Amino acid sequence: MKPPKKYPTQYLQTVSRAVAVLRAFNGGTRDMSLKELTNELQLNKVTTFRLARTLVYEGLLSQDPQNDRYSLSFGCLALVDAMLDRNSLAEISRKHLRKARDETGETVTILVREGWDRVVIASEPSFQPVRYVMEVGRRNRLYLSGSGACLVSGMDSEELEALCLFMENDPPSKEYGLTKRVLLDRLEFIKSFGWGTAQGEWAAEAAGVAAPAYDKNGKVFAAIAIAMPKGRYNKENIEKYAPAAIEAAKLIGEEFDAINR
Structure with missing residues (x-):
């Protein structure tokens, strides 16, 4: 298991973890179940669930109602479309x-x-x-x-x-x-x-x-x-x-x- 990250006082651990969730989807090339995402991030299931649900609420992740798998949402494009x-x-x-x-x-x-x-x-x-x-x-x-x-x-x-x-x-x-x-x-x-x-x-x-x-x-x-x-x-x-x-x-x-x- 990877050693836990150390977060300097000027950083917010929750924000860093939310970014790690988004990066786990490799730019939109994969989708994952909650279990797969939990294993990928090496966090506990409750923390991963809360992060994922928050990102779904904010329109940055989507969740398939048929199988509950998560993937990046096209809502991410709104953040970078003009910038790119x-x-x-x-x-x-x-x-x-x-x-x-x-x-x-x-x-x-x-x-x-x-x-x-x-x-x-x-x-x-x-x-x-x-x-x-x-x-x-x-x-x-x-x-x-x-x-x-x-x-x-x-x-x-x-x-x-x-x-x-x-x-x-x-x-x-x-x-x-x-x-x-x-x-x-x-x-x-x-x-x-x-x-x-x-x-x-x-x-x-x-x-x-x-x-x-x-x-x-x-x-x-x-x-x-x-x-x-x-x-x-x-x-x-x-x-x-x-x-x-x-x-x-x-x-x-x-x-x-x-x-x-």
């Missing part, structure tokens, strides 16, 4: 992500920054039997991975220093041995070559390359990432993947500017 297509970025990026996916055979995504995090807003998954899929809504620390470094590369010196101070006491930075020096080295690489890379930070066996997307003013507004298993991360593939990420970022940037003049 803010400035049409998710929509205009999809054809370019698909093109890069077809060229490389790997999962291609576009990520944007939210505070000290990076979030996937559109994804075209690989068709290969062994692959890494980065679901829409997946969130990780901004300083993790090549795509995160691409987003960081758009910061001014004051903001970058603030991020580095945050990293000093943030648990993931210690877990992966990420320091200010490591981050600065990655930014220098991106500045020199136009793309970034990392391995094993958002998933132990994952690797990837990424490129920053710039608007007409030269400001980084997104990052294009190509994710793959470590077994396919080699010099030959990187030489193919990096240009594909750069090209997708360039085309998305041009179309983004054309639509949002």
Whole structure:
């Protein structure tokens, strides 16, 4: 059994558990009985029942009257519909992500920054039997991975220093041995070559390359990432993947500017 989570005083355990309920449905790809949900969350049955019933009442879960199984409700879309297509970025990026996916055979995504995090807003998954899929809504620390470094590369010196101070006491930075020096080295690489890379930070066996997307003013507004298993991360593939990420970022940037003049 997993050890119980520790909740710092500034967090509400009930809210975190409600979010865990929603995440348990894998973006709407599964439905579960109360027993299955209880086992998944490793909570007691009464707590799970109350959380599920509250989310049904709020319109975020639905319950099938025939078999009492729970699933995500389309009511969730009301929370994110406009956000996912803010400035049409998710929509205009999809054809370019698909093109890069077809060229490389790997999962291609576009990520944007939210505070000290990076979030996937559109994804075209690989068709290969062994692959890494980065679901829409997946969130990780901004300083993790090549795509995160691409987003960081758009910061001014004051903001970058603030991020580095945050990293000093943030648990993931210690877990992966990420320091200010490591981050600065990655930014220098991106500045020199136009793309970034990392391995094993958002998933132990994952690797990837990424490129920053710039608007007409030269400001980084997104990052294009190509994710793959470590077994396919080699010099030959990187030489193919990096240009594909750069090209997708360039085309998305041009179309983004054309639509949002």
